[in-house]
Amino acid sequence: MAIMPAPLAPGSTIGVLGGGQLGRMLAMAAARLGLKTHIYSPETDCPAAQVADAATFADYDDEDALAAFAAAVDVVTYEFENVPDATAALLAEDVPVRPGANALAVAQDRLEEKTFLRSLGIATAPFADVQNIDGLKAALAEIGCPSILKTRRFGYDGKGQVRINTPDAAQAAWDAINAQPAILEGFVDFEAEISVIVARGLDGTVAAYDPARNAHENHILATSTVPSGYPDAVEAEARTIAERVVAALEYVGVMGVEMFVSPNGALVVNEFAPRVHNSGHWTIEACVVSQFEQHMRAVAGWPLGAPTRHANAEMTNLIGDEANDWQALAAEPGAGLHLYGKGDARPGRKMGHVTRLSPRD
Amino acid sequence: MAIMPAPLAPGSTIGVLGGGQLGRMLAMAAARLGLKTHIYSPETDCPAAQVADAATFADYDDEDALAAFAAAVDVVTYEFENVPDATAALLAEDVPVRPGANALAVAQDRLEEKTFLRSLGIATAPFADVQNIDGLKAALAEIGCPSILKTRRFGYDGKGQVRINTPDAAQAAWDAINAQPAILEGFVDFEAEISVIVARGLDGTVAAYDPARNAHENHILATSTVPSGYPDAVEAEARTIAERVVAALEYVGVMGVEMFVSPNGALVVNEFAPRVHNSGHWTIEACVVSQFEQHMRAVAGWPLGAPTRHANAEMTNLIGDEANDWQALAAEPGAGLHLYGKGDARPGRKMGHVTRLSPRD
Numbered sequence: 001m002a003i004m005p006a007p008l009a010p011g012s013t014i015g016v017l018g019g020g021q022l023g024r025m026l027a028m029a030a031a032r033l034g035l036k037t038h039i040y041s042p043e044t045d046c047p048a049a050q051v052a053d054a055a056t057f058a059d060y061d062d063e064d065a066l067a068a069f070a071a072a073v074d075v076v077t078y079e080f081e082n083v084p085d086a087t088a089a090l091l092a093e094d095v096p097v098r099p100g101a102n103a104l105a106v107a108q109d110r111l112e113e114k115t116f117l118r119s120l121g122i123a124t125a126p127f128a129d130v131q132n133i134d135g136l137k138a139a140l141a142e143i144g145c146p147s148i149l150k151t152r153r154f155g156y157d158g159k160g161q162v163r164i165n166t167p168d169a170a171q172a173a174w175d176a177i178n179a180q181p182a183i184l185e186g187f188v189d190f191e192a193e194i195s196v197i198v199a200r201g202l203d204g205t206v207a208a209y210d211p212a213r214n215a216h217e218n219h220i221l222a223t224s225t226v227p228s229g230y231p232d233a234v235e236a237e238a239r240t241i242a243e244r245v246v247a248a249l250e251y252v253g254v255m256g257v258e259m260f261v262s263p264n265g266a267l268v269v270n271e272f273a274p275r276v277h278n279s280g281h282w283t284i285e286a287c288v289v290s291q292f293e294q295h296m297r298a299v300a301g302w303p304l305g306a307p308t309r310h311a312n313a314e315m316t317n318l319i320g321d322e323a324n325d326w327q328a329l330a331a332e333p334g335a336g337l338h339l340y341g342k343g344d345a346r347p348g349r350k351m352g353h354v355t356r357l358s359p360r361d
Numbered sequence: 362m363a364i365m366p367a368p369l370a371p372g373s374t375i376g377v378l379g380g381g382q383l384g385r386m387l388a389m390a391a392a393r394l395g396l397k398t399h400i401y402s403p404e405t406d407c408p409a410a411q412v413a414d415a416a417t418f419a420d421y422d423d424e425d426a427l428a429a430f431a432a433a434v435d436v437v438t439y440e441f442e443n444v445p446d447a448t449a450a451l452l453a454e455d456v457p458v459r460p461g462a463n464a465l466a467v468a469q470d471r472l473e474e475k476t477f478l479r480s481l482g483i484a485t486a487p488f489a490d491v492q493n494i495d496g497l498k499a500a501l502a503e504i505g506c507p508s509i510l511k512t513r514r515f516g517y518d519g520k521g522q523v524r525i526n527t528p529d530a531a532q533a534a535w536d537a538i539n540a541q542p543a544i545l546e547g548f549v550d551f552e553a554e555i556s557v558i559v560a561r562g563l564d565g566t567v568a569a570y571d572p573a574r575n576a577h578e579n580h581i582l583a584t585s586t587v588p589s590g591y592p593d594a595v596e597a598e599a600r601t602i603a604e605r606v607v608a609a610l611e612y613v614g615v616m617g618v619e620m621f622v623s624p625n626g627a628l629v630v631n632e633f634a635p636r637v638h639n640s641g642h643w644t645i646e647a648c649v650v651s652q653f654e655q656h657m658r659a660v661a662g663w664p665l666g667a668p669t670r671h672a673n674a675e676m677t678n679l680i681g682d683e684a685n686d687w688q689a690l691a692a693e694p695g696a697g698l699h700l701y702g703k704g705d706a707r708p709g710r711k712m713g714h715v716t717r718l719s720p721r722d
Contacts, residue, residue, distance in 0.1 A: 011702070032700075036702070051388075289697070297691065302691050303688070306695055310671070311672075330394075330663050337394060339371045339395025355649075
């Protein structure tokens with residue numbers, strides 16, 4: 001039996017790879033617990049560094065900077081899933097990296113991810129491995145049209161994917177994703193996307209928040225609403241699926257698991273992100289322990305917090321110039337406004353979010 | 362009619378005098394709104410500097426450091442009431458200081474404070490000005506015994522005060538407070554202390570949170586509980602008193618107003634603090650806009666948030682080695698744990714707090 005490491009004492013330092021708004025909210029959650037945060041980011045004056053105890057501004061392949069970072073922190077985590085393998089491996093020689101390399105490897109590769117889910121008996125969209133144009137044609141014959149061709153790696157918010165409506169569009173699609181290793185996915189007949197924010201502690205305890213119902217605009221999350229509106233049995237099944245995923249990966253930290261709900265209530269997992277998730281921001285206001293604190297508790301070896309929700313909530317992202325409405329949002333009674341400290345409101349950029357609470361059903 | 366200044370845009374910097382846990386929680390609240398914080402503190406590695414964008418470590422009479430600080434920030438506020446007059450005056454030459462000099466002057470002097478309250482027709486304990494030992498004897502003849510002799514300035518958490526049980530203890534009491542200008546206060550027959558966290562915005566809007574019932578141990582706040590358990594009429598009167606105080610001072614920011622509740626439900630104001638207040642920490646979990654965010658909204662010229670409470674709450678301070686129980690507290694379902702990043706758990710030192718929510722009555 002493995003010896004359970006002692007939790008990191010208050011005053012310990014958690015290193016975070018990535019300096020965006022997720023890192024910012026992680027740092028703020030850690031501070032509440034008396035834990036320090038050291039941000040590692042290629043970008044200076046990033047949102048997370050503004051609120052952290054310390055920051056290193058260096059590239060992810062800067063071995064000297066990584067070594068110094070590893071020496072300065074007690075554990076390393078990350079706020080984005082595309083951490084380079086070599087970066088994680090180098091850090092792991094000196095300091096625990098949580099979630100671990102296995103979770104990163106599976107989550108970074110859509111084919112690995114779907115294959116892993118299938119191995120657990122969890123429903124996914126039909127999918128096929130695509131290595132080249134002939135493979136794509138074979139996959140189209142198997143999966144049918146319409147379908148969607150996605151690069152195996154480094155896709156997010158609708159990037160790195162193209163819809164194929166007819167088999168004769170295969171070559172154009174293959175060119176559009178720059179002839180990279182890919183996966184062809186069939187479409188799922190669904191009426192909504194929900195997501196479950198789930199955590200697993202170092203001691204193996206798992207805790208899932210209530211599912212949120214998500215709406216997207218332009219492939220970017222627009223709103224997350226809890227409760228989801230689905231029956232208790234569907235919500236319980238969603239939590240169970242998410243718990244099975246983190247248990248099977250021996251995961252440590254918070255994960256966001258996205259699922260489609262079929263018209264008959266069946267659940268199909270779309271993808272999971274090995275990090276805190278935009279669809280879990282509502283937990284800041286609606287739960288005593290937010291997803292951000294939960295993640296920092298897990299990576300620090302602390303007990304998980306109860307994922308209990310004391311209110312209904314709707315989270316709305318502020319994308320691009322929507323954040324210019326801050327004065328009106330600040331004046332709205334009961335609106336919890338969050339702005340991420342980003343200077344430039346470029347189109348499509350997540351600038352902040354608002355959470356509105358209502359009494360629990 | 363005065364022109365209302367524009368609110369500080371996100372990205373602006375709020376300077377905070379003082380680097381303790383109140384400054385820490387102010388900085389975290391500002392960060393949520395995309396506002397930056399610059400801490401000014403004589404103590405390096407103070408709790409607030411750990412989470413702020415910038416920090417200046419210098420004494421409050423260091424004119425060069427103060428000038429540089431004023432030049433680096435858009436507005437100045439403070440987390441403790443004993444800001445030296447000269448410090449505030451020097452800063453105010455270059456940058457708005459909120460709350461203003463008037464509030465500081467009144468709140469720093471117990472005699473001014475009580476005289477001001479009396480001028481508003483707000484009930485206080487009986488009190489008399491004490492300038493010397495003869496004055497103390499005259500005051501004792503007027504107020505009677507038991508009574509309490511307090512220095513006019515720089516008292517908190519029971520410091521700078523001594524109880525007088527019989528007139529022949531006058532000289533000893535006078536010596537005990539080092540023969541400083543003082544106030545003699547009569548005792549009030551009360552069954553509980555409550556406090557109201559109230560805010561006034563730059564536009565004159567006022568907003569009071571629900572009163573908390575406070576319990577002390579060794580002259581230090583132990584717990585704050587909302588609702589207070591008093592009838593609606595008493596709670597409404599308490600909020601009204603607090604609102605009148607901030608209105609009369611043309612105050613900008615959050616104030617904590619402490620009151621005694623007589624057995625017949627009458628309210629007597631004990632004192633007020635021109636800053637966020639320990640008895641308002643419960644607002645972090647139980648309200649969408651906490652007292653800390655409310656204060657930063659006010660000093661930045663933003664609209665006040667609604668002081669609505671969505672849950673019942675009990676806040677318990679962690680004093681000295683009570684914070685050593687962090688592992689058990691972290692494991693307690695529903696407990697919101699806050700640790701302040703202080704290294705040394707000296708007896709009597711506020712190391713953190715816990716807030717426990719329950720469904721709203």
